[in-house]
Amino acid sequence: MTDRQTDALVRALSAFQIELPSWGFANTGTRFGKFLQPAAATTTEEKFSDAGQVHHWTGVCPTIALHVLWDLPRGVQDTGPVRALAVKYGLRAGSINPNVFQDQIYKYGSLGNPDPAVREQALAHILESVEIAKGLGSRDLSLWFADGSNYPGTQNIRHRRRWFEEGLRAAHSRLADDQRMLVEYKPFEPAFYHTDIADWGMALLFAQSAGPKAKVLVDTGHHYASQNIEQIVTWLLDLNMLGGFHFNDRRYADDDLTMGSIDPYQVFRIFHEILHFEWETGKRGDIAYMIDQSHNLKGKIEAMIQTVTTAVELYAKASLVDHEKLAHCQAKCALVDAESCLKDAFSTDVRPAMREWALSRGLAADPMDAFRQSGYLERITAERSQKNMAAVTSYA
Ligand code: AFD
Ligand code: MN
Ligand code: MN
Numbered sequence: 001m002t003d004r005q006t007d008a009l010v011r012a013l014s015a016f017q018i019e020l021p022s023w024g025f026a027n028t029g030t031r032f033g034k035f036l037q038p039a040a041a042t043t044t045e046e047k048f049s050d051a052g053q054v055h056h057w058t059g060v061c062p063t064i065a066l067h068v069l070w071d072l073p074r075g076v077q078d079t080g081p082v083r084a085l086a087v088k089y090g091l092r093a094g095s096i097n098p099n100v101f102q103d104q105i106y107k108y109g110s111l112g113n114p115d116p117a118v119r120e121q122a123l124a125h126i127l128e129s130v131e132i133a134k135g136l137g138s139r140d141l142s143l144w145f146a147d148g149s150n151y152p153g154t155q156n157i158r159h160r161r162r163w164f165e166e167g168l169r170a171a172h173s174r175l176a177d178d179q180r181m182l183v184e185y186k187p188f189e190p191a192f193y194h195t196d197i198a199d200w201g202m203a204l205l206f207a208q209s210a211g212p213k214a215k216v217l218v219d220t221g222h223h224y225a226s227q228n229i230e231q232i233v234t235w236l237l238d239l240n241m242l243g244g245f246h247f248n249d250r251r252y253a254d255d256d257l258t259m260g261s262i263d264p265y266q267v268f269r270i271f272h273e274i275l276h277f278e279w280e281t282g283k284r285g286d287i288a289y290m291i292d293q294s295h296n297l298k299g300k301i302e303a304m305i306q307t308v309t310t311a312v313e314l315y316a317k318a319s320l321v322d323h324e325k326l327a328h329c330q331a332k333c334a335l336v337d338a339e340s341c342l343k344d345a346f347s348t349d350v351r352p353a354m355r356e357w358a359l360s361r362g363l364a365a366d367p368m369d370a371f372r373q374s375g376y377l378e379r380i381t382a383e384r385s386q387k388n389m390a391a392v393t394s395y396a
Contacts, residue, residue, distance in 0.1 A: 001348065005320045009350060012275075012319035013357045018247070018311050019063045019094040019290040022071050024304055025050040027388075028294040038385035039377055040300055044071045044078075045085055046384070050301050052089030053376055057367035058308045059358065063094030065142065065290055068129050070099070075128050079135030086136075093136035095182070095244075095290060098129040101146035101190075109147035111167035112160035112196040123167050130174045140244070140288055141175070142217060143168075144184040148191025148198075160196050165209050172211040182217035182243040182288065183207045187224060189254055200232045204241055215243025219292055220267070221254040222246075229266060234273040237285060244288030245270075247311060256293045258303055260310040267311070268346050271318035279323040301377065305368050313350055320345035 001009070025041040027034055041047040048064065055061040064086075072078035086093055100110035100122040108114060110122035126143070133141055147164075149155040172181055185203040186195055197203050200216060207214035216236050223229055236242035247267070249257040260267050274285055289311070295303040321341050329338035355365040364370030371377070 001320070001353070004322070005348075006353070008319045009316050009353050010357060012316050013312065013354065015284075016312055016315045017060050017062060017289065018308060019065050019288065020051045020054055020061045020304060020308075021065045021291055021294065022047040022051065023067055024291065024294045025300045026070070026294065029296045035296055036388055037300060038388050039381040040384070040388055042384070042388065044082065046380070047071065048085040048089040048091060050380070051304075052091055053301060053371060053374075054304045054308060054367075055091060057364050057370050057374075058305065058312070059361060059363040060312060061091075061308055063092045065095045065097060065292075066093055066136075066138075067097045068099055068125070068132060069102070072132055076131050076135055079132055082136060093138045095140040095142040095288060096129050096133040096136070096138050097142045097144070098126045100125055101144075106146070108149075108155075109160065109196070110145055111164050112145070112147040112155075113163075114155070114159070119163055119167060123170055126167070126171045127174050130171065130179070133179060134176055139179055141171070141179065141181045142184065142244075142290075143171075143181055144186065144217075144219075145197055146190050146195075148193065148195035150192050152193060155194070157194055157196075161202075164196055164206060168206050168210040168214065172214055175211075175213050179213060180243060181207075181210065181214045183210070183214060184217040184219055184222070184246065186219065186222040186254065200236065204236070204239070207241060207243075216241050217243050217246060217288075219246035219248070219254075220259075220270070221248045221250040221256055221292070225252075230269040230273045233270050234277065237274065237277045242285065242287055244290055246290055246292030247307070248291070248293045256295075258293065258295070258298065258310070259291065259307040260314055264310070264314055265346060267314045268318050269342070271315045272321055272342060272345075275318050275321065276323055276326065280327070299377070301371065302368065305371055309354075309367055312354060316350040316354060317345050317348060320348055320350070 025047045027036050027040040041050050051064045072082060100106055105118050111119055113119050130141055183203045183206050185197045185199055187198045203216045207216055220229060247259045249259055249262040251262050278284055291307055326338055326341040359365050
């Protein structure tokens with residue numbers, strides 16, 4: 001690596017942070033069932049404790065995303081205890097995720113439901129989530145909706161679009177000056193004919209209509225197989241509408257696989273577009289990097305450490321691109337040389353530099369190995385398995 005690259009890499013490693021999902025430490029599964037793990041977290045405190053381990057060994061995950069109904073079941077009353085957990089485990093509350101998809105009343109949608117009473121109840125929950133975010137000092141309200149329909153002709157899509165506009169505007173009006181709302185899109189699942197916020201264009205229009213604190217959230221699993229995600233990212237960057245990411249990988253659908261396990265080069269290209277934009281504009285993108293995964297088969301904490309170290313590695317690789325040379329090659333249409341600027345960076349092994357950087361910060365050179373040596377997993381397995389596996393026998 002050249003001196004320029006070494007400097008760029010150290011700057012990247014020192015700046016990069018990625019948010020952990022509380023739900024990533026709890027038992028979750030697929031619609032075909034879930035395989036309970038003896039050490040899985042079942043309380044908010046256990047989720048904080050496990051997330052605290054990932055941050056302790058990696059040093060790059062200071063915040064944890066929270067799901068309101070799952071982590072703060074009593075709503076704003078739980079902000080005090082959650083703030084205490086954050087202090088106890090060396091984390092900060094991150095993005096706040098309302099839940100308007102699992103209660104029975106949301107069968108035909110939430111903000112898009114044809115029943116105004118359900119729309120009102122969904123909005124009330126979202127407004128309470130805004131207050132929870134304020135109580136926790138969280139900046140981002142992360143909005144994902146399962147709304148849609150399963151068959152042609154069963155819903156008026158235009159009416160639903162307008163109801164969503166109304167609801168998102170109302171939510172936006174309650175945000176504090178320093179808060180944001182991130183509008184997430186998803187083309188399918190659990191609705192299988194239409195989803196009310198199906199693609200980046202719909203999310204962009206909803207965010208722009210809601211107000212200036214609304215941005216778009218890109219979940220990498222929420223795209224059709226051949227979509228060019230980095231093109232969407234760089235468009236949103238140029239429009240100052242990129243709020244953040246939910247990172248995961250996918251082979252077929254919204255599989256929420258470990259980041260970079262299927263297509264690491266795609267993640268690299270996303271990071272590259274952001275870093276090239278920042279180089280070109282001299283501005284640092286105000287982008288929330290977040291993980292949205294919860295593993296059914298891999299061990300919860302190990303899978304999270306694996307995802308985090310992969311994210312750091314791909315971001316570090318992307319930081320090696322020679323932006324000056326790339327801009328020149330693009331202008332001249334020197335195609336092979338331009339492409340090589342990316343491929344050379346992507347093929348550079350940055351792991352030795354990552355280890356050196358980690359040691360220089362008093363962190364573990366190998367977070368996975370350090371976690372495994374710590375005995376934490378054995379301890380929580382002993383503490384939790386009786387409670388967790390009792391559920392299994394009751395399943396039997
Ligand atoms: C599911 C949804 C969506 C949402 C996440 C957390 O597909 O990605 O952001 O749950 O609520 O993965
Ligand atoms: Mn998501
Ligand atoms: Mn998803």
